[in-house]
Amino acid sequence: MIEIKDLHKSYQMGSNSLHVLKGLNFKVSEGELVAIMGSSGSGKSTLLNILGMLDVADDGEYILDGVTIKNMNETKAAQYRNKFLGFIFQSFNLINYKTALENVALPLYYQGMGRKARQEKALKYLEQVGLKEWSHHLPNELSGGQKQRVAIARAMVTEPKVLLADELTGALDSKTSYEVMDLLQTINDLGNTILVVTHEEDIAHMCKRIVHLRDGIIVKDEKIKQVRASEYVQ
Amino acid sequence: MFSRDTWKEIFLSIRKNKMRTFLAGFTVALGILIFVSLVGLSNGLKNTFNEFFRDDATNVFFLFPGRTSMPYKGYKSNRQIEFDNSDLADIKKTFPQYLEYITPRISRGALVSYKDESNNYTTRAIGPGHQFNEKTIMMKGRYINEEDIKNKTKYAVIGRLVEKDLFGDKNAMGKYVDMGGSAFKVIGVFQDDGGDREERNIYIPYTTRQLIEKNNDEIDQIILAFKEEIGYAGAMAFEVSLRKFIKEKKYVHPDDENGLFIRNVADQLQQNNQFANVIAMVFSVFALGTIIAGIIGISNIMVFVVKERTKELGIRKALGATPRSVIGTILLESVFITTISGYVGMLLGVFLLRSIGDKLEDYFIMNPYIDTGLAIFATILLIVFGALAGYVPARRAARIKPIVALQDN
Numbered sequence: 001m002i003e004i005k006d007l008h009k010s011y012q013m014g015s016n017s018l019h020v021l022k023g024l025n026f027k028v029s030e031g032e033l034v035a036i037m038g039s040s041g042s043g044k045s046t047l048l049n050i051l052g053m054l055d056v057a058d059d060g061e062y063i064l065d066g067v068t069i070k071n072m073n074e075t076k077a078a079q080y081r082n083k084f085l086g087f088i089f090q091s092f093n094l095i096n097y098k099t100a101l102e103n104v105a106l107p108l109y110y111q112g113m114g115r116k117a118r119q120e121k122a123l124k125y126l127e128q129v130g131l132k133e134w135s136h137h138l139p140n141e142l143s144g145g146q147k148q149r150v151a152i153a154r155a156m157v158t159e160p161k162v163l164l165a166d167e168l169t170g171a172l173d174s175k176t177s178y179e180v181m182d183l184l185q186t187i188n189d190l191g192n193t194i195l196v197v198t199h200e201e202d203i204a205h206m207c208k209r210i211v212h213l214r215d216g217i218i219v220k221d222e223k224i225k226q227v228r229a230s231e232y233v234q
Numbered sequence: 235m236f237s238r239d240t241w242k243e244i245f246l247s248i249r250k251n252k253m254r255t256f257l258a259g260f261t262v263a264l265g266i267l268i269f270v271s272l273v274g275l276s277n278g279l280k281n282t283f284n285e286f287f288r289d290d291a292t293n294v295f296f297l298f299p300g301r302t303s304m305p306y307k308g309y310k311s312n313r314q315i316e317f318d319n320s321d322l323a324d325i326k327k328t329f330p331q332y333l334e335y336i337t338p339r340i341s342r343g344a345l346v347s348y349k350d351e352s353n354n355y356t357t358r359a360i361g362p363g364h365q366f367n368e369k370t371i372m373m374k375g376r377y378i379n380e381e382d383i384k385n386k387t388k389y390a391v392i393g394r395l396v397e398k399d400l401f402g403d404k405n406a407m408g409k410y411v412d413m414g415g416s417a418f419k420v421i422g423v424f425q426d427d428g429g430d431r432e433e434r435n436i437y438i439p440y441t442t443r444q445l446i447e448k449n450n451d452e453i454d455q456i457i458l459a460f461k462e463e464i465g466y467a468g469a470m471a472f473e474v475s476l477r478k479f480i481k482e483k484k485y486v487h488p489d490d491e492n493g494l495f496i497r498n499v500a501d502q503l504q505q506n507n508q509f510a511n512v513i514a515m516v517f518s519v520f521a522l523g524t525i526i527a528g529i530i531g532i533s534n535i536m537v538f539v540v541k542e543r544t545k546e547l548g549i550r551k552a553l554g555a556t557p558r559s560v561i562g563t564i565l566l567e568s569v570f571i572t573t574i575s576g577y578v579g580m581l582l583g584v585f586l587l588r589s590i591g592d593k594l595e596d597y598f599i600m601n602p603y604i605d606t607g608l609a610i611f612a613t614i615l616l617i618v619f620g621a622l623a624g625y626v627p628a629r630r631a632a633r634i635k636p637i638v639a640l641q642d643n
Contacts, residue, residue: 049637052552054552054635054636054637054640055635055637056635074551074556074557074632074633075556075557075558078551078554078555078556078557079554079556081551081552081553081554082553082554083554087552087553089640093545093548093549093552093640094549095546095549095550097246097247097250097251098246098250102246106550106553107553107554109239109243110550110553110554110555110556110559111554115238115239115242154553158554
């Protein structure tokens with residue numbers, strides 16, 4: 001599903017160049033739930049942004065679902081993001097003047113789907129994350145966990161090939177975190193490929209595989225025994 | 235790009251961001267409102283000027299006799315110069331190439347009465363040419379003609395308000411009025427755009443006046459019109475030769491400024507027009523300044539709006555918004571707001587000007603108005619610049635990598 005070969009990325013900081021990713025190689029197959037772990041500055045978010053086509057690599061190859069992502073213009077990238085990828089952010093990134101339903105329906109708007117079909121589909125996904133009754137509430141009327149679930153519904157609504165989650169529990173307390181992870185595991189059980197960037201051990205262990213990143217290199221890539229979040233959720 | 239969904243998206247964004255919408259709209263509306271008002275007021279001022287100076291014909295000289303201040307050819311100074319009928323004939327004979335018409339004017343106050351009603355009016359003893367000079371409009375009957383001059387008829391042409399004063403609702407035509415002891419037959423009623431005072435004048439043949447005043451041939455002032463086609467320069471040249479001719483005839487020293495006065499309406503008009511134009515220019519500069527201020531205002535707000543929306547745009551891009559749709563949304567929104575509020579500002583301005591109407595006449599502003607084309611042009615100008623001003627930051631926002639936009643707080 002995802003394949004990267006010898007990926008490099010540097011940031012220009014004034015006159016200094018900061019080499020963030022120093023030649024990464026790895027593959028993710030369909031249906032995997034991968035945690036990318038590392039301390040801050042290890043390059044994990046940069047990696048995720050490149051995978052999400054929010055940022056571009058300086059060097060190396062990135063193949064998403066058989067398509068080489070290279071020299072893509074913004075329009076093309078936007079279409080790919082919309083079609084292949086779903087994003088979940090630490091800070092939720094909901095549009096604050098749109099209701100939960102409108103937020104979830106937004107990616108479908110950019111697909112050119114009709115209004116009615118959009119809303120029906122969005123409502124279906126809101127129901128899946130257990131927020132059907134909250135569909136007409138604005139983000140600031142929702143709790144953190146609810147917001148993140150709206151964001152997950154929004155990421156899911158286009159039925160993307162890969163879900164990318166950047167510290168999705170970073171702004172949540174542990175109980176809510178586990179609830180969100182429980183939801184993510186359920187989605188993964190349905191066969192969706194998910195990549196989670198985190199620096200929290202317990203969250204990482206709820207995935208099926210952990211990629212350890214340090215100073216821009218993969219230091220360890222291991223399959224683990226998944227901890228089910230439902231064990232912690234009453 | 236113009237689908238129903240796009241508009242829904244824009245309306246939602248407008249409705250949910252009232253402050254932003256209000257700021258942008260207010261700037262534009264205010265800019266247009268001030269522009270329309272300024273241009274309107276300047277036009278109102280121009281109207282007043284026209285009213286003051288254009289009521290009467292503009293190709294006219296008024297000749298007044300004076301008192302000499304220099305001795306000349308055996309005549310002492312301080313001699314009163316007088317015009318008489320021979321002057322009319324001589325001017326006619328000497329300047330046929332310039333002259334359109336010539337008429338004397340002898341003004342006298344007189345108590346005029348009809349039955350029980352009486353009042354004091356100015357009578358003007360004139361020739362037929364006077365009608366063109368004052369742009370007198372006949373409502374009933376006719377003006378004084380050459381036959382009246384020749385026969386020294388006791389005919390009077392009275393102003394609309396004279397008829398109203400003396401005859402009430404009745405028709406004055408054919409009635410006889412007593413004017414300083416002589417009976418005059420009313421042969422015409424006129425109106426004049428020059429205002430109430432003009433319409434309380436009475437015109438009689440100048441020869442009749444001279445007959446009443448011991449059959450002399452004296453004239454108070456001479457009014458003459460030159461042919462329009464000689465132009466401003468021609469009029470000036472005519473004035474010089476005319477002055478020279480009369481001074482010679484009346485034995486006035488060529489350098490004596492006091493023997494003869496000529497009021498040249500063309501010259502005055504030129505000066506007044508220049509004054510009006512200067513004022514209009516000052517207003518135009520202010521109006522232009524307002525539009526520029528409006529453009530700068532809307533540009534600032536667009537920059538602010540895009541800056542404020544950077545994160546939202548980042549989210550939208552992450553969700554699959556193309557740069558084109560990002561720019562399109564921002565531009566459509568800004569054009570929509572500026573169009574609506576520009577239109578509102580224009581309507582408000584026009585409404586304001588309408589409601590002013592004659593209320594500011596004391597301040598020399600009359601019937602202020604704005605050319606619809608100009609108002610629409612200014613509005614469109616602001617809309618176009620609003621869109622342009624929005625386009626630059628919108629394009630920049632569309633180019634920002636979504637990751638950068640998302641990090642923006």
